[in-house]
Amino acid sequence: MATASDKTVATAPPPKGPAESWAKRGGALSLAQRFLTMREGSIIVVTVVTFVYFSLSSDRFLTTSSLQALLPFFAPFAIMAAGEVFVMINGEIDLSVGAVYLFTPFIFYKLNVDVGLPLIPAMIGALVVSCLVGLFNGLVVSTVGISSFVTTLGTLFTLDGLTLIISHASQVTAPGTSVVSVPTFAQIFGGGTYSELFWAIGITIVLQVILSLSRWGIYTVSVGGNRLGAAEAGVRTRRVLTGNFVMCALLAGFVGILEAVRSSSITPDPSGSNDILFQVISAAVIGGTLLQGGSGTVVGAFIGAIFLGILRDGLIIKGVSANYFLFYLGLAVLLAMAFNTYVSRVRTGSGRGG
Amino acid sequence: MADNTIAGEHIVAPATADDDVMRVEHIAKRFGPTVALRDVNLHLRKGEVLGLLGDNGAGKSTLIKILCGFQKQDSGTMWCKGENYAPKSVDDARKRGVDTVFQDLALINELSVYHNLFLRREKVTKPIPFLSNALMKREARKALDQIGINIPRIDVPVARLSGGQRQAIAVARTISGDADIILLDEPLAAMGAKEGAMILDLIERLKNEGNVSIIMILHNYVHVLTACDRVNLIQDGVISLDKPAAETSVEELTEIVVEEYRRARQEANVGNGAGAPAAPQQSET
Numbered sequence: 001m002a003t004a005s006d007k008t009v010a011t012a013p014p015p016k017g018p019a020e021s022w023a024k025r026g027g028a029l030s031l032a033q034r035f036l037t038m039r040e041g042s043i044i045v046v047t048v049v050t051f052v053y054f055s056l057s058s059d060r061f062l063t064t065s066s067l068q069a070l071l072p073f074f075a076p077f078a079i080m081a082a083g084e085v086f087v088m089i090n091g092e093i094d095l096s097v098g099a100v101y102l103f104t105p106f107i108f109y110k111l112n113v114d115v116g117l118p119l120i121p122a123m124i125g126a127l128v129v130s131c132l133v134g135l136f137n138g139l140v141v142s143t144v145g146i147s148s149f150v151t152t153l154g155t156l157f158t159l160d161g162l163t164l165i166i167s168h169a170s171q172v173t174a175p176g177t178s179v180v181s182v183p184t185f186a187q188i189f190g191g192g193t194y195s196e197l198f199w200a201i202g203i204t205i206v207l208q209v210i211l212s213l214s215r216w217g218i219y220t221v222s223v224g225g226n227r228l229g230a231a232e233a234g235v236r237t238r239r240v241l242t243g244n245f246v247m248c249a250l251l252a253g254f255v256g257i258l259e260a261v262r263s264s265s266i267t268p269d270p271s272g273s274n275d276i277l278f279q280v281i282s283a284a285v286i287g288g289t290l291l292q293g294g295s296g297t298v299v300g301a302f303i304g305a306i307f308l309g310i311l312r313d314g315l316i317i318k319g320v321s322a323n324y325f326l327f328y329l330g331l332a333v334l335l336a337m338a339f340n341t342y343v344s345r346v347r348t349g350s351g352r353g354g
Numbered sequence: 355m356a357d358n359t360i361a362g363e364h365i366v367a368p369a370t371a372d373d374d375v376m377r378v379e380h381i382a383k384r385f386g387p388t389v390a391l392r393d394v395n396l397h398l399r400k401g402e403v404l405g406l407l408g409d410n411g412a413g414k415s416t417l418i419k420i421l422c423g424f425q426k427q428d429s430g431t432m433w434c435k436g437e438n439y440a441p442k443s444v445d446d447a448r449k450r451g452v453d454t455v456f457q458d459l460a461l462i463n464e465l466s467v468y469h470n471l472f473l474r475r476e477k478v479t480k481p482i483p484f485l486s487n488a489l490m491k492r493e494a495r496k497a498l499d500q501i502g503i504n505i506p507r508i509d510v511p512v513a514r515l516s517g518g519q520r521q522a523i524a525v526a527r528t529i530s531g532d533a534d535i536i537l538l539d540e541p542l543a544a545m546g547a548k549e550g551a552m553i554l555d556l557i558e559r560l561k562n563e564g565n566v567s568i569i570m571i572l573h574n575y576v577h578v579l580t581a582c583d584r585v586n587l588i589q590d591g592v593i594s595l596d597k598p599a600a601e602t603s604v605e606e607l608t609e610i611v612v613e614e615y616r617r618a619r620q621e622a623n624v625g626n627g628a629g630a631p632a633a634p635q636q637s638e639t
Binding site: 209213214215217218221222224225226228229230231232233234235236294295 | 424443444445448454456458459460461462463464465469473474476478483484485
C-alpha cells in the first residue's frame with residue numbers, strides 16, 4: 001500500500017515537496033518497490049532466486065553442458081509465448097498453438113519429400129499453411145464472433161487429427177538434417193546449439209518493440225482493453241484480432257520446424273504438443289500477461305519461459321521426481337496470477353476491480 | 355401499418371438552409387424487432403450548435419452513431435457539405451471532418467492519457483514508423499492547455515483519472531482534431547458542476563470562433579437552452595420539434611415530453627380495454 005500512496009503523491013498537483021522528502025526517506029526501498037511493480041520485476045526476482053538455488057544446491061547445474069541442455073527447455077516456449085502474448089492482450093486465447101506446432105513440420109516434410117520443393121520454399125510453404133490456420137482462427141473469432149476458447153479448441157483437435165492422418169501416426173526424419181553432420185540449413189533453423197536461443201532473443205526483442213513502440217501495439221492493447229471503445233475510436237478491431245492470431249500461429253509453426261530440425265525427427269505426438277500448449281500459456285501468465293486483456297509483456301513471457309526451463313532442468317539434475325515439476329508449475333502459475341493482479345491494481349490505481 | 359406514423363404525432367419535415375453543413379432525410383434504423391429510428395429529418399447549419407433532446411431510448415444515440423459512421427442506416431440519405439455522405443467507418447467519417455465524443459467515451463483504460471488523445475492519429479517517426487511519444491506528449495500537453503483542462507500527469511493510464519477528467523479527455527480528443535462537424539453524445543454526463551461549466555464554456559468558445567458545427571445530446575433542458583442555437587426533440591424515433599432555442603422554454607419542452615408519456619399510457623389502456631392488440635411499443639436500446 002506504501003507504493004499506492006507513493007503514486008498518489010506523485011500525481012498530486014504540487015509534486016515537488018512531498019515526493020522529494022519521500023524519496024530521501026526511503027530511496028532504496030522505493031527503487032525496490034518500483035522494480036517489483038514493474039511488470040517483469042517480480043518474475044525476474046523469482047527466476048534469479050530459482051537459478052541461484054539450483055546453482056548452490058547442485059554442482060552439476062552451473063556447467064556449460066547443463067546450461068546448453070537447458071536451452072531447448074525454454075527457447076521454443078519463449079518464441080511461442082511471444083505470439084500467445086499478443087492474442088492474450090487482445091483478451092483472447094489460442095489453444096491451437098500446440099497443434100500447429102505438431103502439424104506444420106509434417107507439411108514441411110510433405111512439401112520437401114513428396115512434392116520435391118527445396119528446403120527453404122518447403123519451409124515457407126509450411127509456414128504459409130500455419131498462417132492460414134491462424135487466419136481461420138482469427139476470422140472465426142473476430143467476424144463470426146465465436147469465443148476464441150471454443151474456436152481454437154476445435155482447431156486443436158482438427159489439426160491433431162489431421163496430423164495423425166497424414167503421418168499415418170509414424171515418425172519421419174526431418175528434412176535438411178543429417179545424422180553425421182549439421183548442414184547449414186539445420187545450423188540456422190534449430191540444429192545449431194544456440195540457434196533456437198538466437199531466434200528466441202531476436203523474436204522477443206522485435207515483438208516487444210512492436211508492442212511498446214508501434215501503432216499495432218497500441219491497437220492490440222486497445223482491442224483487449226476496450227473493444228467497443230477501440231472500434232468507436234476507429235481502430236479496425238477485426239483486423240487487429242485476426243493479425244494477432246495469424247502471428248501466433250506463424251510462430252507456433254516456425255517453432256515446430258525448429259524443434260523438428262533440432263531433434264532431426266518429426267513425431268506425431270498430440271499429447272506432447274498439448275503439454276507444450278500449457279507451458280506456453282504458463283510462461284505468458286507467469287511473465288505477467290493476464291487473460292483479461294489489455295496488458296501484457298513479451299519480455300515477461302521470455303523470462304517466464306526461462307523460469308520454467310530452469311525449474312524443469314534443475315529438478316531433473318537434482319534427481320527430483322518429474323512429478324514435482326507439474327506441482328511447482330501449478331504453484332508458480334497461481335502465485336504469478338495473484339501477484340500480477342495485485343501489481344496491476346497498484347499500477348492503474350484502485351480504479352477498477354476494486 | 356400502411357405508413358409508420360402514429361396517430362396524432364408530429365414529424366418534422368425535411369428542411370434545408372443555404373449554409374447547411376449536414377443534412378439527413380428519412381433516416382430509419384431497426385435492430386431486429388426493435389425500431390430505433392423511423393423517419394428522421396435533420397439539418398445542421400455552419401457554425402451552429404444543435405441540441406438533441408429526447409427521453410431514454412428515443413433514438414438519440416442511434417442517430418449519432420449513424421451520423422458518425424459507426425453504424426449504417428437501413429434507409430434514408432445523408433449529405434455532408436453539399437456532397438452525398440455515406441461513411442463506411444468512423445475513420446471514413448473523420449476524413450470528411452466529422453468526429454464524435456461517444457457516450458461511453460471510447461477511452462482505453464490501459465493506455466496513457468496522451469496515447470488516448472492520439473488514438474488513430476498517432477505521431478510516428480520516419481522512415482520506420484515508431485511511435486514518437488515525446489512529440490505526442492508535448493502536443494497533448496499543448497492541446498489540453500489550450501482547452502483549459504488541467505490533468506497533472508499525462509503519462510499515467512486513464513484508468514487513474516476521475517470521471518470528469520476522463521470525460522474532458524474524450525472531449526479534448528475530438529476537439530483537438532481537425533474536425534469541423536463535432537458530435538457530442540452527453541458530454542456532461544459524468545461531470546461535476548465545475549467541469550460541466552468548463553465544457554459548456556469550451557463549446558461557447560468554439561461557437562464564437564464559428565469554424566465548427568456541433569450536434570450535442572444533452573439531458574438538462576437548462577443547459578440546452580443556454581448552450582444551443584436550435585433544439586430538436588426526438589420522440590419514438592422521429593424528430594417531433596425543431597425550434598430555435600430562443601423561441602422555446604423549459605416549460606414547453608417538459609410539457610411535450612409529459613404529453614407524450616400521457617398519450618402512450620392512454621394508448622396502452624385503450625388497447626388493453628378493447629382486448630385488441632396495442633400499437634407496438636417503441637422501446638429502444
